[in-house]
Ligand SMILES: *[C@@H]1O[C@H](CO)[C@@H](O)[C@H](O)[C@H]1NC(C)=O
Ligand SMILES: *[C@@H]1O[C@H](CO)[C@@H](O)[C@H](O)[C@H]1NC(C)=O
Ligand SMILES: *[C@@H]1O[C@H](CO)[C@@H](O)[C@H](O)[C@H]1NC(C)=O
Ligand SMILES: *[C@@H]1O[C@H](CO)[C@@H](O)[C@H](O)[C@H]1NC(C)=O
């Protein structure tokens with residue numbers, strides 16, 4: 001297919017210098033500009049490490065399987081970014097199924113993965129490792145190394161792409177965990193990103209994250225980790241066939257400022273009933289507010305992971321949710337129906353300290 005299909009000039013295939021003054025200072029925030037691709041005027045070929053950038057201190061690397069970009073694979077594009085990178089690099093990924101495992105190391109902050117707005121489901125980063133798979137040396141991968149895409153750096157952004165792990169976990173099977181995306185850097189924004197898998201789909205590992213209008217599919221613990229994350233206007237879609245849970249948040253003490261907050265999300269699914277959350281760690285913290293919840297939730301709502309002492313300290317709350325799955329009549333007594341004042345800290349980007357790092 002032709003680039004003009006995307007309304008982007010061919011000149012865009014090459015890196016362009018802007019005519020404005022280069023800003024070299026480190027940015028400690030994320031704006032919409034960081035996840036947008038603009039049209040550029042001039043052409044220059046891309047070379048790494050030499051500080052090429054456009055007017056606003058960012059640059060673009062185009063990934064195209066058909067060979068018309070700077071790179072054929074996403075990882076090769078990441079490899080072009082210099083270590084200790086200090087400016088926004090936009091990796092523009094043209095539609096296609098990219099069968100590769102991608103790692104963005106901690107030494108490469110300020111990277112954006114950007115797809116075509118209308119073709120997120122056709123721009124797919126795909127792999128299929130599961131926890132029981134073995135390294136060459138015979139040892140098992142374990143959960144987190146299964147990630148199809150593993151983001152270890154700060155200030156990561158993604159827009160308009162799909163990230164998947166194609167393993168289909170067999171309920172009760174041995175080490176079926178198969179992570180699609182692991183997000184382990186601080187201060188990340190995902191916008192209209194689709195994250196697909198079954199067991200342990202999205203490892204929201206650590207750091208502070210904002211997910212806006214994303215689609216996350218899975219069965220068992222399909223959002224898990226110890227981050228502090230706000231999920232706004234997202235769809236959480238269950239494909240559990242025997243049992244499952246949406247959120248397994250890990251928190252060991254009340255002093256850890258972490259938790260998953262789901263606001264105005266749509267919770268849908270097929271198959272069996274699932275939990276809203278399971279307490280992974282004594283102080284696990286998960287709150288659903290203003291969510292529309294289909295009839296796919298086990299009436300008890302929440303699980304203590306067979307560790308009854310966690311009932312005293314886990315923070316599981318619901319506020320102003322609607323839909324058949326939101327009926328709290330048979331909820332475990334240790335989950336909470338929150339009042340407005342209690343819910344308030346979870347309702348917007350102040351939950352993730354957005355004042356400091358989000359300019360959206
Ligand atoms: C640079 O930033 C300004 C203000 O945010 C924006 O209007 C402009 O489109 C940006 N230019 C490029 C090339 O990204
Ligand atoms: C990156 O920064 C670290 C810490 O400042 C430094 O030790 C390392 O040598 C740098 N690496 C490169 C490739 O510049
Ligand atoms: C996340 O974990 C990694 C190690 O797995 C660590 O290097 C990093 O500092 C952590 N980030 C935050 C924000 O805690
Ligand atoms: C809630 O989400 C829906 C669907 O994404 C969106 O259309 C609506 O504007 C959102 N409502 C608010 C109050 O943000």
Ligand SMILES: *[C@@H]1O[C@H](CO)[C@@H](O)[C@H](O)[C@H]1NC(C)=O
Pocket residue numbers: 252282309
């Ligand atoms: C969780 O609570 C139990 C019961 O109080 C305690 O024995 C255990 O050590 C706690 N776990 C952690 C990681 O603090």
